[in-house]
Amino acid sequence: MKKSENIRMILPVTIDHLSAIQCFIRELAKRAGLHSKDIDFLQLAVEEAITNVVEHAFLPSEDATFEIVCEHTPIALTVRVRDKGLPFDPRQVKGFEPGADPHDISGPGLGLRLMKSFVDKMVLNNLGREGKEIILTKFIQQKHIEDFLPSERLESFDEAPLKIEKSREKIPFQIQLLQPDQAIEVAQCAYRTYGYTYVMENVYYPDRLVEMTRTGDLHSGVAVSEADQEVMAHSALEFQGRKHGIPEIGMGFTKPIFRGMGCQSALTTFMLEYSRKKQIKGIYAKAVTTHTFSQRSLKKFEFIPCGLLVGHSPPKQFSGMERQLNQRETLVLYYRQMVETPPMKIYFPPSHREFIERIFRRLGIAVEPAPHGTDNHTDFADGHSHLECDVNYRLQLANITIGKCGTDFIRKVNNRIKQLCQKKIESITIYMDMTDPDINSATTHLEKQNCFFF
Numbered sequence: 001m002k003k004s005e006n007i008r009m010i011l012p013v014t015i016d017h018l019s020a021i022q023c024f025i026r027e028l029a030k031r032a033g034l035h036s037k038d039i040d041f042l043q044l045a046v047e048e049a050i051t052n053v054v055e056h057a058f059l060p061s062e063d064a065t066f067e068i069v070c071e072h073t074p075i076a077l078t079v080r081v082r083d084k085g086l087p088f089d090p091r092q093v094k095g096f097e098p099g100a101d102p103h104d105i106s107g108p109g110l111g112l113r114l115m116k117s118f119v120d121k122m123v124l125n126n127l128g129r130e131g132k133e134i135i136l137t138k139f140i141q142q143k144h145i146e147d148f149l150p151s152e153r154l155e156s157f158d159e160a161p162l163k164i165e166k167s168r169e170k171i172p173f174q175i176q177l178l179q180p181d182q183a184i185e186v187a188q189c190a191y192r193t194y195g196y197t198y199v200m201e202n203v204y205y206p207d208r209l210v211e212m213t214r215t216g217d218l219h220s221g222v223a224v225s226e227a228d229q230e231v232m233a234h235s236a237l238e239f240q241g242r243k244h245g246i247p248e249i250g251m252g253f254t255k256p257i258f259r260g261m262g263c264q265s266a267l268t269t270f271m272l273e274y275s276r277k278k279q280i281k282g283i284y285a286k287a288v289t290t291h292t293f294s295q296r297s298l299k300k301f302e303f304i305p306c307g308l309l310v311g312h313s314p315p316k317q318f319s320g321m322e323r324q325l326n327q328r329e330t331l332v333l334y335y336r337q338m339v340e341t342p343p344m345k346i347y348f349p350p351s352h353r354e355f356i357e358r359i360f361r362r363l364g365i366a367v368e369p370a371p372h373g374t375d376n377h378t379d380f381a382d383g384h385s386h387l388e389c390d391v392n393y394r395l396q397l398a399n400i401t402i403g404k405c406g407t408d409f410i411r412k413v414n415n416r417i418k419q420l421c422q423k424k425i426e427s428i429t430i431y432m433d434m435t436d437p438d439i440n441s442a443t444t445h446l447e448k449q450n451c452f453f454f
Helices: 015-032 036-057 110-118 180-194 206-215 263-277 293-300 350-363 409-422 439-448
Strands: 005-012 065-072 076-083 121-126 132-139 173-177 218-225 231-238 248-254 282-288 304-313 329-337 344-346 367-369 386-392 397-404 427-431
Touching: 005 015, 015 036, 015 065, 015 076, 036 065, 036 076, 036 110, 036 132, 110 121, 110 132, 173 263, 180 206, 180 218, 180 231, 180 248, 206 218, 218 263, 231 263, 248 263, 263 282, 263 293, 282 293, 304 350, 304 427, 350 367, 350 439, 386 409, 397 409, 409 427, 409 439
Parallel strands: 248 282, 344 367, 397 427
Antiparallel strands: 005 065, 065 076, 076 132, 121 132, 173 218, 218 231, 231 248, 282 329, 304 329, 386 397
């Protein structure tokens, strides 16, 4: 199969060609290796997207066209439906709320909800003069690391002693970018080190690591021995999703037999140098609180602690430690500014202003305090709120990102938290944009709902 295959269709704005498009999507999905049920769901999502364009994007008198772009990669099949019709802001669409009658399947927001439920990922983009697009993605069923290797090669590593003998002979190694045939070793190392507790699930799928490296979602490096090219350690800059502008340095795995050789230090130096060349503004990282090794390493490279992710991941048992904890792992957030940037306009919640200003000063980030109204301001602008929620059921954690605060903000947040608690989600983190003037109101309301600022 090719690394990537793109097919583009330009169609008149009419529902007449829907059956032909659906047949094409089905055949393409079969070639991609999607299961029958996933193909049905993708077809339904595409049908909904096309129907929305035909019925709502253009005036009845317009003689226009729209575009469908299909991309088939080793990890996913993606369908983009693009048009240059009426502008559309999904944040203005009221979320669908079922009525008392279970047979009533009409109402605003239903189409978006259906599309989102039918695919693995849905994105709505406004493209300015180029119109707008909806991106529908279905991931292809791929081999987990357990499918590649026998069980005896996937048993947990015997942890190396905490105090590594300095007399051990150093093994010469070199740093290089990840090669496709090394992805299995990286996935194996992650699995044997962390089991299923590592947050970035793609690390368990070698094909996904290869594809993400190809597309630039990962800048992935390995330390390999000069003698036999064995992968000794791995680290990466993660650019996917919201990390596009400010990547996370992570995925640091070292085989126990090679610990103490300086692999991770060399990999971190390599990643920092790459960031300087690319003029990346800054990099963030996470360190566990269970032990101080990762914290000391980040401090060595001038990363500065700036926040906490409380109870973010399941407990991890570390060999050689006298005191083991059973509660969820709390992580320390670290940041390093890479290039000087113009001052940012920040809206400080008054009750936390001094604390936040001190953090920005420590990070070396110039900020310009934005003017507030009265300190007890708790009213939102009119309109509907926009929240995005990413849930990792395997790790029982959820991240809620506030895109816009409206008059229904508290109701929506409370409903979402209630739903997550009913699904036994143990850790919920809410992210807010400090360049948004509504952060003052949002913080005040959330703290009244027993949330706490960190």
